[in-house]
Amino acid sequence: MKRLLVQVGIGALVTFGAQAQPAYPDHxxxxxxxxxxxxxxxxxxxxxxxxxxxxxxxxxxxxxxxxxxxxxxxxxxxxxxxxxxxxxxxxxxxxxxxxxxxxxxxxxxxxxxxxxxxxxPMVLAVNPSVKANTARELVDDIKKNPGKYSYGSAGKGSALHMAVELLKYQEHLDIVHAPFRGASQAVQSVISGDLQFITDAVTTAGPMIKAGRLKPLAVTTGTRSSVLPNVPTMKEAGFPNYETxxxxxxxxxxxxxxxxxxxxxxxxxxxxxxxxxxxxxxxxxxxxxxxxxxxxxxxxxxxxxxxxxxxxxxxxxxxx
Missing domain, CATH: 3.40.190.150 (Bordetella uptake gene, domain 1)
Structure with a gap:
């Protein structure tokens, strides 16, 4: 009888403990x-x-x-x-x-x-003065002119930097990286013509593209962007292994x-x-x-x- 009472008591404590545990989340x-x-x-x-x-x-x-x-x-x-x-x-x-x-x-x-x-999604965009109208034309011209094209980013190791490094890695490009403290400074340097191109988030580059201050060549994702529906993907532009x-x-x-x-x-x-x-x-x-x-x-x-x-x-x- 005593053993039964002890077991019942332990069971009650376990049940009470479970009930006392606050449900997540409680704050x-x-x-x-x-x-x-x-x-x-x-x-x-x-x-x-x-x-x-x-x-x-x-x-x-x-x-x-x-x-x-x-x-x-x-x-x-x-x-x-x-x-x-x-x-x-x-x-x-x-x-x-x-x-x-x-x-x-x-x-x-x-x-x-x-x-x-x-x-x-990010978008590969150039200064409007750049002759290339497609991502393939840009890459081909970079290969013909090694070391003469430069791009901006939000700093070394940033997603904007690595998006271009991925393209550089896949296409064996010789290009110059100009890191900035933020994406806005890098974009402005492309708009001013100090740099030739950038890969930037569509959320921030979109307004500049619509205003004609940047020329879009391709978006980096596997499908087109809802804010830039007329811009092809990198895969559509001839880079089947590129997506980021x-x-x-x-x-x-x-x-x-x-x-x-x-x-x-x-x-x-x-x-x-x-x-x-x-x-x-x-x-x-x-x-x-x-x-x-x-x-x-x-x-x-x-x-x-x-x-x-x-x-x-x-x-x-x-x-x-």
């Missing part, structure tokens, strides 16, 4: 963005975060920790409590930084993917409980499949990823990390 969630407020990454994060909070029933507060290509933000999240209340809104830089920097303040797998949520984007991914500290990760994953899928979210992203040229899972996202990051490692090694690219 606001912090989403850390590694780039400045007002940029394309920040804008997408706020669109996603706003809907994600509504689905989860708690506010998602975007916090900007800009600097060092996103490593400051990644480090902050990696060292946060693994409870699902601190998220990283990561970008392509996460995969690039793994090879770009010899040492990082965090282990490469200190943060783990939950879902890829969006992809921002500035992707956005939600990540969490390693060790975050599996049920929390699964709940976040399901909520993010619901977020990007929401008609209003898809419409808002489409207006700025951002493509939602509608079928990502933690497993798919992990495999994607692994493939991206290896791809950029090959490009960085071949180009002997060093950080600023």
């Amino acid at each position: 606001p969630i912090r989403m850390v963005v590694g780039f400045a407020a007002g940029g394309s990454t920040d804008l997408v994060a706020r669109i996603v975060g706003n809907k994600l909070g509504a689905i989860l029933g708690q506010s998602v507060v975007v916090e900007n920790k800009a600097g060092a290509g996103g490593t400051i933000a990644t480090d902050a999240v990696a060292k946060s409590k693994a409870d699902g209340y601190t998220l990283l809104f990561g970008t392509s830089s996460h995969a690039i930084n793994a090879s770009l920097y010899k040492t990082l303040p965090y282990e490469p797998n200190a943060v783990v993917p939950v879902a890829v949520v969006a992809a921002v 984007s500035i992707w956005n991914m939600v990540m969490v500290p390693r060790g975050t409980p599996a049920p929390v990760v699964q709940k976040l994953s399901a909520a993010l899928l619901q977020t990007v499949n929401d008609p209003e979210v898809r419409e808002r992203l489409a207006k700025i040229g951002v493509e939602p990823i509608l079928d990502s899972t933690p497993d798919k996202a992990a495999k994607f990051v692994q493939a991206e990390t290896q791809r950029w490692a090959d490009v960085i090694k071949a180009g002997n690219i060093q950080p600023d």
Whole structure:
């Protein structure tokens, strides 16, 4: 009888403990963005975060920790409590930084993917005075004039830099890189004619193209951009192995409980499949990823990390 009472008592404690465990989430969630407020990454994060909070029933507060290509933000999240209340809104830089920097303040797998949520196409654009009207014509002329073409980027290792380095790697080009502190400065240098071309996000380059200040040659994604529907893809322009984007991914500290990760994953899928979210992203040229899972996202990051490692090694690219 005593043994039965003890077992019943233990069962009651276990049941009480399970009931006492608060359901996730029971307070606001912090989403850390590694780039400045007002940029394309920040804008997408706020669109996603706003809907994600509504689905989860708690506010998602975007916090900007800009600097060092996103490593400051990644480090902050990696060292946060693994409870699902601190998220990283990561970008392509996460995969690039793994090879770009010899040492990082965090282990490469200190943060783990939950879902890829969006992809921002980039556009290869030139100063209107450049004779080339297609990406193939530009590449052919670069090959005829080695070392005479220069392009701008938002800094060494940035997605804009690596998009051109990928083309350089595949086509064996001799071109000059001019890194700037931000994409806007690089774009202005192309517009002024100091540089010949740039690969920039369609979200920021689009208005300059529509104003006739930049001439678009091709977009970098596998499908055409909703904001530049008449501009062909690089594949359509004759580069079958070329495809890249500035992707956005939600990540969490390693060790975050599996049920929390699964709940976040399901909520993010619901977020990007929401008609209003898809419409808002489409207006700025951002493509939602509608079928990502933690497993798919992990495999994607692994493939991206290896791809950029090959490009960085071949180009002997060093950080600023």
